[in-house]
Amino acid sequence: MKKSHLLSCIVMVFCLAGQVLEAEERRELSLQFSLGPEAKLLFTQRFIFPFLEGNNPLTEDNTIGFSLTAEVSPVSINGLAEAIWTPIAFFQFAAGGRIGSGWKIKLFGEDIYGIGINRAGDDGTSEYSGSAFDGLLWKTHIGAILQFNLAAIFPGDWNHVVARTYHEINYAGYTAASSGESWYFENDEGENINGFNYYGNLFVGYQMPLILDTIGLLAEAKFKLYDTPGRSQWGEDNILWIFSILGNFTFTNTFSTAVLIQFHTERNYIESNWEDLYYRNRTIDSSNPQRLVFYRVALAATYRF
Numbered sequence: 001m002k003k004s005h006l007l008s009c010i011v012m013v014f015c016l017a018g019q020v021l022e023a024e025e026r027r028e029l030s031l032q033f034s035l036g037p038e039a040k041l042l043f044t045q046r047f048i049f050p051f052l053e054g055n056n057p058l059t060e061d062n063t064i065g066f067s068l069t070a071e072v073s074p075v076s077i078n079g080l081a082e083a084i085w086t087p088i089a090f091f092q093f094a095a096g097g098r099i100g101s102g103w104k105i106k107l108f109g110e111d112i113y114g115i116g117i118n119r120a121g122d123d124g125t126s127e128y129s130g131s132a133f134d135g136l137l138w139k140t141h142i143g144a145i146l147q148f149n150l151a152a153i154f155p156g157d158w159n160h161v162v163a164r165t166y167h168e169i170n171y172a173g174y175t176a177a178s179s180g181e182s183w184y185f186e187n188d189e190g191e192n193i194n195g196f197n198y199y200g201n202l203f204v205g206y207q208m209p210l211i212l213d214t215i216g217l218l219a220e221a222k223f224k225l226y227d228t229p230g231r232s233q234w235g236e237d238n239i240l241w242i243f244s245i246l247g248n249f250t251f252t253n254t255f256s257t258a259v260l261i262q263f264h265t266e267r268n269y270i271e272s273n274w275e276d277l278y279y280r281n282r283t284i285d286s287s288n289p290q291r292l293v294f295y296r297v298a299l300a301a302t303y304r305f
Contacts (some may be wrong), residue, residue, distance in 0.1 A: 007298035024048050025303050034298040037107075038187075051085065051145030058089045058154075063278040076186050078137075084145075089152070092145040094168070099139075102186065105130035115174070118182040118190030122280035126190065127278070135176025137185050141199075160207035162216070167200040169225070173271030181229070182279070189235070191279050195226030205246065214248035218260070228280075233282035235267040242295065254304050264293040 013043020017211075026046045028126055033039040044067055051064040069080040069202040078100030085093045115137060116130025150161040173194040174183040185188040205216020220242040224231075231237050242264045268285040271277060 011182055029305075030300055030302040032298065032300045034296045036296055038073070040071055041072045041171055042071045050085065059087075062086055071100070073108075073114075073186060075105055075112050076100055083095070090147055094143040094166075095141065095146060097138065097140040097145065099136055101133045101136050104128075104130065111188045113184040113190070114186060116184050117177060118184055118278070120281060124281045125276045125278060128184070128190075130176070130184075135174050137174050138173070139170055139172040141168045141170035157209045161205075162207055162214075163202070163204045165200070165202045167197060167198075169198060171196050190278065193226060193228065196209070198223045198225055200253055203246070211249055211251060212247055215252045216246050218242075218244040218246050219226070220244070230280070233284065234269075234279055234282045235289055238267065238284075238289060241265045241292075243292075256302050258300045258302075260298045263292055264295040264296060266291045 014119075024047065026048075027271040028042075028044040028046070030042045030044070032040070032042070046063045046065060046067045048063050052059070053062045054060055063083045064083065067082050067084075069078075069082075071078040071080060078098055080098040081098065082094060082096030086241045087093070102116075104114060104116065105112050111128070113128060113130070114132075115135065116128050119127050119129060121127035137165060145164065145166045147164040148162065165198055172192060174185070174192070177183045178195055180193055182190055183192050201218060201220040202215055203218045205214055207214050222240045224236060224241075228236055242262055244263075245261045246258065247260045248256060267282075268288050268291055270285050271282055272284045
């Protein structure tokens with residue numbers, strides 16, 4: 001389960017289509033999986049309330065929405081909460097948080113780390129330390145959203161050229177980690193430390209009155225705002241990108257499936273055995289620091305009731 005924002009991507013498509021605002025209360029059951037392999041099951045309860053509504057097209061649908069989500073994967077369990085305020089049609093504020101923990105499993109002969117410490121061993125390689133539920137992962141975030149739909153200016157079923165960009169500052173912490181100590185969560189690269197991070201994305205797409213109702217391109221950026229001493233040696237001061245081709249299929253009013261074909265950037269290191277080394281013992285190739293590689297095919301099936 002490498003860290004992703006797949007749930008946010010799927011919710012983003014629904015927001016652009018205006019489906020979130022159809023009801024004051026809605027429940028969703030979502031199954032996410034990929035060719036990773038990785039999987040998550042989520043149950044979300046949403047509440048949407050009119051809030052500071054105006055009498056013009058830009059403010060008549062002003063709302064504030066709250067969501068509570070229970071999330072479980074083969075190596076973790078989490079609770080999430082978020083509030084989204086729409087003060088004007090094309091702009092939103094978001095704030096929320098999550099708390100959870102995890103455990104370690106072995107799958108196809110490979111260790112999968114739900115949570116735990118990542119440290120350097122005596123030989124310079126990565127060494128895992130942890131046990132099931134030995135600490136809590138917690139995270140808070142604030143963000144802002146700008147969105148556009150051409151059909152708002154030129155109405156028509158085939159005029160839905162849409163764009164949405166989201167930017168957040170978040171703080172993530174692991175209670176079992178000391179200051180500056182690295183940790184894993186949901187089998188990511190284990191390069192996290194307690195501190196502030198930036199995440200942003202841009203989606204540009206087209207919506208149609210068909211079963212395949214949304215297609216588009218999504219670009220995501222991640223950057224660590226904390227300043228680890230010597231971070232330029234292993235490339236931690238570089239932005240990491242994920243690029244996705246996205247399609248959303250709405251089969252009924254209650255069931256839909258989103259498919260993402262994803263590519264991401266990886267760092268180039270000069271060591272031939274860089275995969276075995278603790279990440280701070282690697283040396284980035286300054287002449288060619290990153291490459292774009294295939295990441296995964298991810299799917300999310302959602303049932304709303």
